[in-house]
Amino acid sequence: MNFDAIRAFAAESRGGARLIGIDLGTKTIGLALSDLGRQIATPLETIRRVKFTPDAQRLAALCRQHAVGGLVVGLPLNMDGSEGPRVQSTRAFMRNLAPILPLPHVFFDERLSTAVVTRALIEADASRARRGELVDKLAAAYILQGCLDVMRNLADADADEDPEDHFLSG
DSSP: OOHHHHHHHHHHSOTTSEEEEEEEOSSEEEEEEEOTTSOOEEEEEEEEOOOHHHHHHHHHHHHHHTTEEEEEEEEOOOTTSOOOHHHHHHHHHHHHHTTTSOOOEEEEEOTTHHHHHHHHHHHTTOOHHHHHHHHHHHHHHHHHHHHHHHHHHHHHHHHHSOTHHHHHOO
């Protein structure tokens, strides 16, 4: 996990603005939204993919509607941490999205997010149809919540650092 990228994203994204989590699939785009305090991720919507432009326009409209300050994008790494074709596709989507939606973004490891969410829905006895409706936006919430937790932990660790330590060692 690239903590420096997450720190930079936290600083670059508009403080006090919500973040959107994105689970980019080949057929759907799951979306989740943070609260203003960036503590809690809530499932928002699943966009059925049509073509890039209408998909990007819907995402941009939701970002404007919710005054979003940044995007947390699930990065579908292989289980061994390597990057495959889905990662390349995700990076290309974000490059193409930048002119339409010029918000800071950070990639966040999404390995097992769909599996965890699907298992939780099965344990909750959700029907196959209901799981199909929910899994993408819940996976986006899982990804976003993971990033929010890391951002909070990094901020706490930075705040716990005693400024006097810098003067004592020099």
